Amino acid sequence: MSEPFIAFSYHFATDYEFVRELATFLTARGVRAWFLDKLSKPDDVSMEQYLGGLFDWRREPQNWHATYLSKLCHAAGIIVVLGAEANESRQSVGRGMWRERAAIEFFEADNPLRVREIVRATERPEEALVTDLADWGRRVIALPPVLRQRLDNADRENRPTGLTGPMQLPELKSYATAWYELVRLDLYDVEWHCRRCGLQSGNYAFGEQAPPPRCPRCAFAGYEGAAPPAEVVLNARESETLRKIEDAWQRLRQRLKERSDPGAPE
Numbered sequence: 001m002s003e004p005f006i007a008f009s010y011h012f013a014t015d016y017e018f019v020r021e022l023a024t025f026l027t028a029r030g031v032r033a034w035f036l037d038k039l040s041k042p043d044d045v046s047m048e049q050y051l052g053g054l055f056d057w058r059r060e061p062q063n064w065h066a067t068y069l070s071k072l073c074h075a076a077g078i079i080v081v082l083g084a085e086a087n088e089s090r091q092s093v094g095r096g097m098w099r100e101r102a103a104i105e106f107f108e109a110d111n112p113l114r115v116r117e118i119v120r121a122t123e124r125p126e127e128a129l130v131t132d133l134a135d136w137g138r139r140v141i142a143l144p145p146v147l148r149q150r151l152d153n154a155d156r157e158n159r160p161t162g163l164t165g166p167m168q169l170p171e172l173k174s175y176a177t178a179w180y181e182l183v184r185l186d187l188y189d190v191e192w193h194c195r196r197c198g199l200q201s202g203n204y205a206f207g208e209q210a211p212p213p214r215c216p217r218c219a220f221a222g223y224e225g226a227a228p229p230a231e232v233v234l235n236a237r238e239s240e241t242l243r244k245i246e247d248a249w250q251r252l253r254q255r256l257k258e259r260s261d262p263g264a265p266e
């Protein structure tokens, strides 16, 4: 999609129909609108495994975070659809709308006009809302594009892992708090996208390189190690899930260490 468009951040399970209709109405009024229109994961992969990337990446049907991020970062403006379920997603570490917040902040920093938050109060989008958003959409589409860039040579920024050989590390793919989202292109080639500013690396062979500790452009370092935003309160289940992801990650690191240095004691 090379023509300017606006994108939606929304809660798929509850607000899909509303967003689909709204996007259709806006597009009919000359404001091209994109939304993530399907969401799929393998049936036998739990949400915990999915968020932690703890499954074979070749079974990933969609890599929806990366799909979303790639589209979002090329939008002219974003509509955030709020409601009870959306608010929960937005405030729960690792969930979809929570992961989209960093990119939305970047749009707000570029120009606050680019982000519109709406509260879904009706089953279907009402005429007044459609008119309002179509006017807004025309204004943001007329703005200059948000500055984006791509690295020509990702190796310049990436760190050597110290590992050799064609290693498969899909487990790094969707570590929920990382600053980047990985996009795997084939068995060896992968790219990263900054979740905040959309900076995108070139292709690199994952076995020997890893993304730098923070975004080379906007310096976003992810949420790891940082205190969650003040309004986020984890419930027991979320805390437990994050703890398990961390444990699995530590076990993986240990295994890789042993593999690269077979003489090391366990």
Ligand SMILES: [Zn+2]
Residues within 6 Å of the ligand: 194, 195, 196, 197, 198, 199, 215, 216, 217, 218, 219, 220
């Ligand atoms: Zn960035």
